[in-house]
Amino acid sequence: MNIVVCVKQVPDTATERKLRSDDNTLDRDAADGVVNELDEYAVEEALRLKEAHGGEVTVLTMGPDKAADTIRKALAMGADKAVHLVDDALHGSDALSTSYAMAQTLKKIGFDLVILGSESTDARTGVLAAMLAERLGVAQLTLANKVEVEGSAVTIQRVTDYGYDKVQGSLPAVISVVEKINEPRYPSFKGIMAAKKKPVQKLGAAEAELAADQIGLGAAWSEVTEAAAAPPRAAGTVVKDEGDGGVKTADFLSSKKFI
Amino acid sequence: MPASRVMPTRESADLIEVVRDLAARELAPRVAKAEEDEDFPRDVFTTLGAMGVLGLPYPEEYGGGGQPYEVYLQVLEEIARVWSSVAVGTSVHVLSCFGLVGFGTEEQRRAWLPDMLGGGLLGAYCLSEPHAGSDPAAMTTRAVREGDEYVLNGAKAWTTHGGRADFYQVMARTSDERTGISCFLVPAGAEGLSADPPERKMGLTGSPTATMRLDNVRIPADRRIGEEGGGLRIALAALDSGRLGIAAAATGLAQGALDVAVDYARQRTTFGRPIIEHQGLAFLLADMEAAVQSARAMTLHAARLKDLGRPFGREASIAKMVATDNAMKVTTDAVQVLGGYGYTRDFPVERHMREAKVMQIFEGTNQIQRLVISRALARDAGAPIGVAGAGQD
Numbered sequence: 020m021n022i023v024v025c026v027k028q029v030p031d032t033a034t035e036r037k038l039r040s041d042d043n044t045l046d047r048d049a050a051d052g053v054v055n056e057l058d059e060y061a062v063e064e065a066l067r068l069k070e071a072h073g074g075e076v077t078v079l080t081m082g083p084d085k086a087a088d089t090i091r092k093a094l095a096m097g098a099d100k101a102v103h104l105v106d107d108a109l110h111g112s113d114a115l116s117t118s119y120a121m122a123q124t125l126k127k128i129g130f131d132l133v134i135l136g137s138e139s140t141d142a143r144t145g146v147l148a149a150m151l152a153e154r155l156g157v158a159q160l161t162l163a164n165k166v167e168v169e170g171s172a173v174t175i176q177r178v179t180d181y182g183y184d185k186v187q188g189s190l191p192a193v194i195s196v197v198e199k200i201n202e203p204r205y206p207s208f209k210g211i212m213a214a215k216k217k218p219v220q221k222l223g224a225a226e227a228e229l230a231a232d233q234i235g236l237g238a239a240w241s242e243v244t245e246a247a248a249a250p251p252r253a254a255g256t257v258v259k260d261e262g263d264g265g266v267k268t269a270d271f272l273s274s275k276k277f278i
Numbered sequence: 279m280p281a282s283r284v285m286p287t288r289e290s291a292d293l294i295e296v297v298r299d300l301a302a303r304e305l306a307p308r309v310a311k312a313e314e315d316e317d318f319p320r321d322v323f324t325t326l327g328a329m330g331v332l333g334l335p336y337p338e339e340y341g342g343g344g345q346p347y348e349v350y351l352q353v354l355e356e357i358a359r360v361w362s363s364v365a366v367g368t369s370v371h372v373l374s375c376f377g378l379v380g381f382g383t384e385e386q387r388r389a390w391l392p393d394m395l396g397g398g399l400l401g402a403y404c405l406s407e408p409h410a411g412s413d414p415a416a417m418t419t420r421a422v423r424e425g426d427e428y429v430l431n432g433a434k435a436w437t438t439h440g441g442r443a444d445f446y447q448v449m450a451r452t453s454d455e456r457t458g459i460s461c462f463l464v465p466a467g468a469e470g471l472s473a474d475p476p477e478r479k480m481g482l483t484g485s486p487t488a489t490m491r492l493d494n495v496r497i498p499a500d501r502r503i504g505e506e507g508g509g510l511r512i513a514l515a516a517l518d519s520g521r522l523g524i525a526a527a528a529t530g531l532a533q534g535a536l537d538v539a540v541d542y543a544r545q546r547t548t549f550g551r552p553i554i555e556h557q558g559l560a561f562l563l564a565d566m567e568a569a570v571q572s573a574r575a576m577t578l579h580a581a582r583l584k585d586l587g588r589p590f591g592r593e594a595s596i597a598k599m600v601a602t603d604n605a606m607k608v609t610t611d612a613v614q615v616l617g618g619y620g621y622t623r624d625f626p627v628e629r630h631m632r633e634a635k636v637m638q639i640f641e642g643t644n645q646i647q648r649l650v651i652s653r654a655l656a657r658d659a660g661a662p663i664g665v666a667g668a669g670q671d
Contacts, residue, residue, distance in 0.1 A: 092292070092295075205325070205328075207330045208343045211292045214292075215288075
């Protein structure tokens with residue numbers, strides 16, 4: 020099975036994250052880049068599927084040069100090779116144009132299964148899997164906390180507010196995963212050493228045959244017009260127990276629709 | 279704040295990242311409770327083994343990572359920053375493989391090292407005895423050759439992982455000459471080998487330390503490592519490397535305490551300002567930072583000498599002494615920075631302080647280190663200038 024796992028480099032959530040003052044896009048130099056956490060679960064799931072069914076795991080990332088760190092980590096975990104879509108023209112791409120660029124690349128490199136995290140911790144749109152499936156014309160299986168492949172049938176448990184739905188599709192397919200799906204492995208030192216020798220193909224916009232008017236900030240359908248720091252947390256509500264503390268607490272929770 | 283580091287290769291830098299990640303996600307949430315409950319985290323060593331940390335400084339052909347001490351010690355330091363017991367345990371394990379790697383026959387290495395370095399097994403090192411600590415040549419544990427076997431009798435004190443290890447590197451007397459000591463690799467299941475109840479220690483309570491009893495323990499003669507009578511040489515060489523491990527562990531421990539103190543001093547306000555802006559505490563913190571960085575620099579200097587194949591015993595002793603004395607001071611001052619809170623068990627710095635103390639004692643007390651350093655001053659000539667990467671010039 021030919022599995023492509025999409026990973027994204029995001030600013031470390033533990034550090035202060037900023038937008039650039041000139042175009043309100045993410046300031047990728049302001050914070051350390053790390054692998055989007057949910058994508059590590061996607062890599063792990065891809066590796067487990069490969070271990071169970073054979074085949075190959077290719078890492079696909081779109082991002083600036085320093086996203087190579089993210090590729091290296093996925094390769095150190097055990098992926099076989101990588102494709103790095105990198106071009107200044109891609110800067111500022113929104114979800115729609117990102118899905119276009121990645122779908123074009125996926126068509127080029129071929130796949131039976133595409134796996135990715137259900138959202139990234141930077142933009143948090145959570146729509147890429149659906150958009151990719153639509154653009155590629157393949158089955159869309161999102162928010163999976165369990166994946167099973169049998170022959171050409173792929174079945175997932177899709178997490179819902181009330182439990183899960185069982186959703187089945189046939190390969191090729193796009194799957195997005197949630198953090199309950201597995202426990203990502205740590206790369207071993209042998210894996211880190213092996214990653215050095217694994218092939219990484221760099222593709223520019225032209226090589227990926229991307230139309231210039233479909234990518235980058237100019238092609239974006241959404242625009243960040245303003246950003247403000249989160250307001251400081253307001254003082255909480257203190258319930259003083261005068262014999263009716265329980266009732267007051269319940270009223271408060273009810274007013275917030277917690278109960 | 280993580281320490282700034284210069285790593286020799288991209289791969290070693292990636293390894294540091296992975297170890298930091300593991301320490302933050304797997305060790306940090308567990309350390310306080312495990313230390314309080316005196317609960318040995320055996321599974322953590324399995325994880326570190328799978329990652330390749332337990333065999334990191336040994337040759338790849340036997341399952342090691344083939345990394346210089348410069349890299350191995352920085353990994354150890356990152357572990358110690360979060361969990362000293364685990365770093366000390368790793369250092370002891372690496373030490374317990376030292377004899378076989380350096381002095382074993384090819385056949386012995388091929389037979390045993392892959393499991394020892396690959397992380398499946400955990401090692402322990404039996405040198406000290408109840409009445410022979412700083413003076414190992416005074417040991418009385420005896421190994422008597424009987425045909426194809428050795429029969430071992432005696433007691434070994436202060437054994438880290440005692441009762442929990444899978445194998446023990448044991449030093450025992452094979453003749454009455456003062457230096458008539460040999461090195462043996464004793465499997466945990468050997469009949470007659472037993473562990474006393476663990477010591478009730480002041481710190482490093484997540485790491486079991488016990489006296490091992492050898493009561494007519496019979497092992498095949500091919501489990502002797504090196505020549506008969508060559509044990510003391512192995513023990514002393516191992517100690518030089520072990521001292522570097524403890525220097526790194528102490529540096530990491532001090533870094534961990536410093537990080538807690540700085541974090542606290544930035545947040546805690548008195549007289550309308552964060553306490554780090556009051557000069558009295560600010561200078562205390564500056565001294566702590568200088569102590570940690572000095573310890574790291576000295577440790578890595580000694581490591582680089584070792585990696586070049588140069589004599590490094592004096593520098594290892596200096597690193598061990600400086601790093602552990604500094605760790606004692608830094609952790610004590612971290613308690614001071616946190617004030618009353620620092621004295622409670624709800625904050626980690628009182629534990630750091632208890633953990634630092636033993637580091638001035640084990641792997642050669644700091645008085646012994648001063649002896650080693652002063653003897654080197656009396657004896658050694660100056661050393662030529664080394665060139666990293668150029669091998670021995």
